[in-house]
Amino acid sequence: MTCREFFLFCVHNLYPMMKTTKAVFAALLCACTIPSVAQNQAIAYQTQGSPVIESDSAIATRFALQFADSLVKAHFYQDWNTYMALSIPSAIKYYGGKEAFRENVVIYYFRNEPKVEEKPEKCKLITLMNDHMDSWQCVIEKVRDTWINDHKAKVYSYLVGESLDNGLNWKYIDVSQNLTQNVIYLMPSVFSSLPIPEGKTVYEN
Numbered sequence: 001m002t003c004r005e006f007f008l009f010c011v012h013n014l015y016p017m018m019k020t021t022k023a024v025f026a027a028l029l030c031a032c033t034i035p036s037v038a039q040n041q042a043i044a045y046q047t048q049g050s051p052v053i054e055s056d057s058a059i060a061t062r063f064a065l066q067f068a069d070s071l072v073k074a075h076f077y078q079d080w081n082t083y084m085a086l087s088i089p090s091a092i093k094y095y096g097g098k099e100a101f102r103e104n105v106v107i108y109y110f111r112n113e114p115k116v117e118e119k120p121e122k123c124k125l126i127t128l129m130n131d132h133m134d135s136w137q138c139v140i141e142k143v144r145d146t147w148i149n150d151h152k153a154k155v156y157s158y159l160v161g162e163s164l165d166n167g168l169n170w171k172y173i174d175v176s177q178n179l180t181q182n183v184i185y186l187m188p189s190v191f192s193s194l195p196i197p198e199g200k201t202v203y204e205n
Contacts, residue, residue, distance in 0.1 A: 060167025067170035068140040076120040088171045091186040136163040157199040
């Protein structure tokens with residue numbers, strides 16, 4: 001029933017029972033308002049909880065950082081099985097297989113063993129690229145807060161990561177354990193345009 005039809009109904013049928021003109025218009029106002037409120041509530045309900053669609057780059061970024069953080073923590077806590085699983089296969093092959101690769105990683109760890117008060121390095125994504133297909137690559141900056149010769153310092157080093165399934169799963173090489181110019185041998189598939197910074201140590205004060 002439209003507002004006009006309801007109004008005529010009120011005038012012809014309900015008016016004798018209503019004492020004032022205000023009552024008629026009050027009834028009319030309610031009849032016209034309720035459908036609008038209900039409609040607005042329905043619209044609000046439909047828009048509530050609408051799924052937020054992530055872009056491919058946002059998904060790739062989120063997973064790249066998650067996997068990098070797992071690699072860093074595996075190295076810090078000497079979980080070598082996890083570290084190996086998150087390392088790029090071509091790097092393992094470059095060192096002559098799993099045992100030789102693991103030995104090299106362990107030697108590097110004890111040469112730079114974290115001090116008791118240290119925590120795992122913090123990770124920050126600084127570059128993310130893809131080849132317009134399912135392959136993504138990234139550079140992750142690691143920041144280690146440590147002490148060197150009784151001086152507080154921040155050590156900046158870098159991971160280079162690759163995903164072959166549109167950013168969902170990542171494997172890495174740790175450039176700090178190698179020379180930057182050796183990346184092409186450790187990871188032959190590295191994008192030629194991927195910028196890889198040199199590591200550095202910054203002393204406070």
